[in-house]
Amino acid sequence: MNAPAAPAAPAEAEPGLPLLAVVGATATGKSDLAIDLAERLDGEVVNADALQLYRGMDIGTAKVTAQERRGIPHHLLDVLDVTEEASVSAYQRAAREAIAGIRSRGRVPILVGGSGLYVRAALDDIEFPPTDPDLRARLEERARREGTEALHRELSASDPEAARTIGLHDARRIVRALEVGELTGKPFAAFLPRPHHHDPSTVQLGLRRDRAVLHERIALRVERMVQQGLLAEIRALREQGLDRGRTARRAIGYEQGLAVLDGAMSCAEAVEATVAGTRRLVRKQDTWFRRDHRVHWLEADADGDLVGQALHRIEAARTARGTQQS
Structure with a gap:
């Protein structure tokens, strides 16, 4: 899953079969809703949580257990070693292949996760620029030697729009923008996500909760992770090379x-640092998904049948799309 890949062609859907996505912040209950919908709609689940791609990172990512999956097939869980770096472009290819496979079986694909860029990669028309490890290493060395301000000035000359949106000391994004410019000759903005669904049958459901309730759920979740043996999990992952993993070792809970x-x-x-870090993540996720006006929001705290509400929203979205097309 590490090699960059070009966007896959749209999957051919059977008439009437939607592509569903359940999105939102951590600890809102997305996995449970996705499994409930899969049972009702004869669906299969596709993971869109970047950290749940990693084998062995189970407790700290709240990965659904085999029992919790209730026999529903789940795709793109446990596909990377902790020493590997997750690649959004490779995920895009794998997710679209999984979605096409589900549809070929006449079933409904249900994407679920809170990693915003991974969700967009699976659902939207996004082209990912190539990478060059040697070029990136040279730029990173220059950033260390000359300072990020010098590279930012260089970016201002070659790609003023990117320079305006990237902070003066954001070394990672400065390096990436310079790398993209040198490899493609195009501005960084040319590769930003565009709000256009790759598959016109897509229906996005967003799950949200009252912020105070969500904070309480996060605190309880972290305490439960410790009780379930998170430290033992991290110790075992360290033996598998967790310290060498650029992505995995920085994950909230694992770093702590x-x-x-x-x-x-x-x-x-x-525990305190993990709770605080998760709350910061939740704010970022909430901001990311609320910007997308295509998401149909459900209140997880409200009384009533959440699955029924979701099914109603799905049908209403599909009816509205059919009316627009007729």
């Missing part, structure tokens, strides 16, 4: 757990 194992944090401090 490594600090506990190294004696740099107490368990109580790590």
Whole structure:
């Protein structure tokens, strides 16, 4: 899953079969709703949580267990080692292949996750620019040697629009924008996501909760992770090379757990830091998904049949689309 890939061709859907996505912030209950919908609609689930791609990162990512899946097939879980770096472009190819496979079986694909760019990669028309590890390494070395301000000035000359939107000290994005410009000759903005569904049958459902309730759920979730053996999981993953993983080792909960194992944090401090980090993530996820006006929002805290509400929204969205097309 690491090699860059060109966007896949649209999957051929059977008439009447939608492509569903259940999105929203961490701890809102997306996985449960997706499984409920899969049972009602004869569907299969496709993971869109970047960290759940990793084998062995189970407790700290709240990955659904085999029992919790209730026999519903799940795709793109446990496909990377912790030493590998997740690639959005490779995920795009794999997700669209999984969706096409589900449809070929006459079933409904249900994408679920809170990693906004991964969701967009699967659903929208996005072209991912190529990468060059050697070029990136040279640019990163220059950033260390000359400072990010020097590279930002260079970016201002070659791609003023990108420079205006990238912070003066955001080394990672400055390097990436320069890399893209040198490899493609195009501005960085040419590769930004566009709000156009790759598959016209797509219906996005967003799940949200009251912020105070969500904060309480996050605190309880982190405490439960510790009780379930998160530190033991991290210790085992360290033996598999977690410290070498550029993406995996920085994951919320795992970074703090490594600090506990190294004696740099107490368990109580790590729990507090993990809760705080998760709350920050939730704010970012909420901002990301609320910007997308195609999402049909459901209130998870409201009384009533959440699955029934979701099915009603799906049918209403499909009816509205049919009316627009007729």
